[in-house]
Amino acid sequence: MAFEVPLKVFISGDPANQDIIDEAAYFLHKRGYKLFNNDNKVLAETIAMIMDCDAIYMIDGWEKHPYSLIQNYVAVTLGKEIMFPSDGIFVQ
Numbered sequence: 001m002a003f004e005v006p007l008k009v010f011i012s013g014d015p016a017n018q019d020i021i022d023e024a025a026y027f028l029h030k031r032g033y034k035l036f037n038n039d040n041k042v043l044a045e046t047i048a049m050i051m052d053c054d055a056i057y058m059i060d061g062w063e064k065h066p067y068s069l070i071q072n073y074v075a076v077t078l079g080k081e082i083m084f085p086s087d088g089i090f091v092q
Contacts (some may be wrong), residue, residue: 007082010050011037013059017019020059024085028057043067050074055081 009028013021015038030034030075036049047069050056062068075082 007032007055008053010053010056010071010075011035011047011059012056012060012068014065014068015040017059017061017071020061024059025055037072038067042062043070044070047074050080052080053080057083060079060085 009089010023011028013024015021020060021037025037028035036050036053038046041049047070051074056071058072062072072082
């Protein structure tokens with residue numbers, strides 16, 4: 001019997017928007033994704049996490065935060081799936 005391994009997703013966004021990050025994490029987890037995020041880690045640690053993930057979820061306003069810009073660049077360069085709130089992830 002085969003089973004699906006959950007897609008590993010890194011959540012990227014401005015830590016000042018923790019409420020939005022928490023809301024995204026709730027809905028992504030509810031959909032079965034295995035989640036990773038900044039959690040006050042240094043940039044090198046987040047890049048290593050992104051390398052291990054299947055996708056990156058960009059919180060609205062990510063383009064205003066330097067770490068998120070770099071994280072997005074790394075994910076694009078590595079060919080990771082890039083997910084945004086406009087993709088409908090929050091649909092219940």
